[in-house]
Each structure stands twice: as structure tokens, then as C-alpha cells.
Amino acid sequence: MKTELSKKRRVQIAHLERVFWIEHEIRAGRYPNTRTIARHFEISTKTAQRTLDFMRDRLRLPLGYSGERRGWYFTEPTYGLRAVELTEGDLVAILITERLARAYRGLAIGRQVEQAFAKVLDAMTNIVSIDFDSLSEAYSFEANATVQISPEVFQQLGRAAKERRRIEMTYYTAMRGEVTRRRVDPLHMRSYLGEWYLIAFDYYRDGVRDFNAGRIQELTVLDETFGWPQGFNLAEYLDSGFAMVRGREPIEVEIAFDEYQARWIRERGAVHPTEQREELADGGLLLRMRVTALDSVKRFVMQYGSHARVIAPEKLRDMVREEIKAMRAGYDAERE
Incomplete structure (x- = not known):
């Protein structure tokens, strides 16, 4: 099998070599033909003609034959085939x-x-x-599990955002477990960890909101167009959230990682655009950032267990305490 692959590879490389040689000869004004190509590569004139056919029909190069010069040329003088080297x-x-x-x-x-x-x-x-x-054999790849999205819905959302066309949709809100009918202006499609979100001005909430595209159950693109919300800055909006969860007011957050966990945190890039880091005397690492919601930050902290501790704000500390308390109650109930 590997012998067959190697033979096929050699044939393809030889074919590629002929393509670029012919292109070079044409650009040099030498009008190559099947006889000169066959003589240069020690091949038959039929094989040379197949290469010319490939360049014209498959690569769509503007080849023309000159009876006067008895050779091939580009009908568009400035046209050229650019070689691409793959590392x-x-x-x-x-x-x-x-x-x-x-x-x-x-x-x-x-x-x-x-x-x-x-x-x-x-x-x-x-x-x-x-x-x-x-x-x-040397590389592998694993993708995150994500919510299923209808191809039609995905394409309609992207088109509506580009054309600034208002939409109506039936949307499932997982947090409240409810289905509502929404009328929104689609502003931007955002991918986060494989999940696609629609950022839109929501007339139901009278403000810009994020919608998981996979939770859109019905979608209608209207003929109505809309303008960009006055004063809305998309870049600032994207920076304000944490893991696609946003609030209204900025909140300063401080998280301390112990010496053990800090080794891995240092290796990673910033977890938030506003992030600042400070090395601690005990070998740990202090992370500071400004967000507008705390629920997703709580989940972020808790994934590190005892190796991460919230320093501020106090509200976030209370949220983590309550979550730990609820988790312990659940495990204690199993003993009874």
C-alpha cells in the first residue's frame, strides 16, 4: 500500500513540475508546445498535451495557442501561476x-x-x-461537545446580520426553562469554544443580549432593515463578558491560585481581555480582571477546587461558599 502511495506521489510531483515549467516558459515568451515539453521531460507528446489540458480545464489558466509562433501563451499577459510551498x-x-x-x-x-x-x-x-x-499517526484532534445548530438557521442568521435585516424567532432560555417569541436586530455572530451565539438588540428586553444559536427553535428573517444601535461598541461589549455571560455594571475580581495551580495558569494565555497578573511571594499567582457578571466566574474558579480562592468581591466569595455548602449537602444526603 505504501509503495502504491509513493508511486502516486512521484507521479503527482512530476505533474506539478511540468505545470510550473510550462508556466515559466510562457512567461518568458518562449511559446512551449507539446514537442518542446515532451523533449524537456522525456515524455510523450500525449502526456504533454494532458498537462496542458489540465492547466486550461482544471486550473482554469487562460491558455491560447498561437499558430504563428506554434506554441502556447497566456491570453491575459499579466496572468501568472504562483507557486505555493507547503512546510x-x-x-x-x-x-x-x-x-x-x-x-x-x-x-x-x-x-x-x-x-x-x-x-x-x-x-x-x-x-x-x-x-x-x-x-x-503523529497528531490527533478532539473537539468540544456543542449544541446542534440547524444549517438553515446558521446561514439565515449570518445573512441577516450582514444585510442588517430584522428577525423574529422562537427562543428557548435554558436558565429559566422557558420558550419565548423574540423580535431582534442581529448584530454579530460570535463563536466561543465551538458554540455559536447571536449578539442582537432584543426588543423584548429593550437591550443588547446574547442568544445561543442552537436554542433558536424557529426563525423568520423579515424584510425590515435596521441601523446600528446608537452608542453601542461591539469590541467593548465582547470584552465585558466572561464565558459569554454579561451583566450591566463592571465588577473588579481577584482570584489567587496556589503555587501548584499557578504552574498551569502561567502557561496559558489571558482568560479575559482585562486580565492582570501578579506573582505572589509563596509561589502562587494573583489574577485580576474586570467583568460584568459573576456566575461564569464562579464556575471558572470552582473547576480548580482548593487550588483557587476568590479574594474579591465579597459577593463572589459568598456565591462560592453557598455552592460548596450545597454540594456538601448533596453528598452528605447520600450517606443517610
């Missing part, structure tokens, strides 16, 4: 994209990625061979 890192990036498409193929964006990637790969692998099986 090992490029191939790894392609592999991750291919695996990402597989992991998210059941979701709306996953299907689009897979379809788009298939088109690119189909065009590329006619002249470049990529052995995904060999790469997969």
Missing part, C-alpha cells in the same frame, strides 16, 4: 482543519467547513499529495 507546519494545519471538519460535521458550521475544505483539497491534491494517514 510541515502547513500540512499539520491542513490536517487539523480536516479533523475539525470531521469533528463538527454534525453541526451547521461543520458541514460548511467540510464542504469548503473538500473543494480546496480536491483542487490541491490533483498536483500535491497529502497523506493524512501518516500525519494522523
Whole structure:
């Protein structure tokens, strides 16, 4: 099997070499034809003609034949084929994209990625061979579990946001377990950890809100258009939240990580745009940031167990205490 793959790879590389040599000769004004191509590469004139056909029909290069010069030329003088060199890192990036498409193929964006990637790969692998099986032996990829999104809903949301068209939707709010009918102005589509959110001005709440796109049960794009909300700054809005949870007033948060957990926190990038870090004398790390809601911060802190401690605000400290108390009560009840 590997021998067959190696032979196929050599054939594809030879084909690629002919394509770029012909392109170079044309740009040099030498009008190559099947005889000069066959003589240069020691191939048949039929093989040379197949390469020219590939350049014209598959690569869609503007090839024309000059009877006077008895050779091929570009009908658009400035047109040229640019060589693309792929490094090992490029191939790894392609592999991750291919695996990402597989992991998210059941979701709306996953299907689009897979379809788009298939088109690119189909065009590329006619002249470049990529052995995904060999790469997969060295690299693997795991995607987050995400909410299913209808491909039609995903595309409609994106189109409505680009065209500034108002929408009506039936939306399920998981926190309250209720379904409501909403009329909103779609402003932006935001991806967070694989989940897609619609940021929109909500007439039901009279303000900008975030909606998990996977919880939209029905959607109608209206003919009505809208303008950008006066005074609304998207970048500032995105920075104000933590894990896609937002409030109204800014809150200063301080979290201390012990020496053990600080080793991993230092390795990671900032968890929030406003984050500031301070090294502690005991080897720990103090993290400061400004958010507008505390529920998601509480969940963030608690995932580190005893290795993370809230310093401020006191409200967040109380929230963590209450959660620990409730958790303990649940475990104690199992003993009875």
C-alpha cells in the first residue's frame, strides 16, 4: 500500500513540475508546445498535451495557442501561476482543519467547513499529495461537545446580520426553562469554544443580549432593515463578558491560585481581555480582571477546587461558599 502511495506521489510531483515549467516558459515568451515539453521531460507528446489540458480545464489558466509562433501563451499577459510551498507546519494545519471538519460535521458550521475544505483539497491534491494517514499517526484532534445548530438557521442568521435585516424567532432560555417569541436586530455572530451565539438588540428586553444559536427553535428573517444601535461598541461589549455571560455594571475580581495551580495558569494565555497578573511571594499567582457578571466566574474558579480562592468581591466569595455548602449537602444526603 505504501509503495502504491509513493508511486502516486512521484507521479503527482512530476505533474506539478511540468505545470510550473510550462508556466515559466510562457512567461518568458518562449511559446512551449507539446514537442518542446515532451523533449524537456522525456515524455510523450500525449502526456504533454494532458498537462496542458489540465492547466486550461482544471486550473482554469487562460491558455491560447498561437499558430504563428506554434506554441502556447497566456491570453491575459499579466496572468501568472504562483507557486505555493507547503512546510510541515502547513500540512499539520491542513490536517487539523480536516479533523475539525470531521469533528463538527454534525453541526451547521461543520458541514460548511467540510464542504469548503473538500473543494480546496480536491483542487490541491490533483498536483500535491497529502497523506493524512501518516500525519494522523503523529497528531490527533478532539473537539468540544456543542449544541446542534440547524444549517438553515446558521446561514439565515449570518445573512441577516450582514444585510442588517430584522428577525423574529422562537427562543428557548435554558436558565429559566422557558420558550419565548423574540423580535431582534442581529448584530454579530460570535463563536466561543465551538458554540455559536447571536449578539442582537432584543426588543423584548429593550437591550443588547446574547442568544445561543442552537436554542433558536424557529426563525423568520423579515424584510425590515435596521441601523446600528446608537452608542453601542461591539469590541467593548465582547470584552465585558466572561464565558459569554454579561451583566450591566463592571465588577473588579481577584482570584489567587496556589503555587501548584499557578504552574498551569502561567502557561496559558489571558482568560479575559482585562486580565492582570501578579506573582505572589509563596509561589502562587494573583489574577485580576474586570467583568460584568459573576456566575461564569464562579464556575471558572470552582473547576480548580482548593487550588483557587476568590479574594474579591465579597459577593463572589459568598456565591462560592453557598455552592460548596450545597454540594456538601448533596453528598452528605447520600450517606443517610
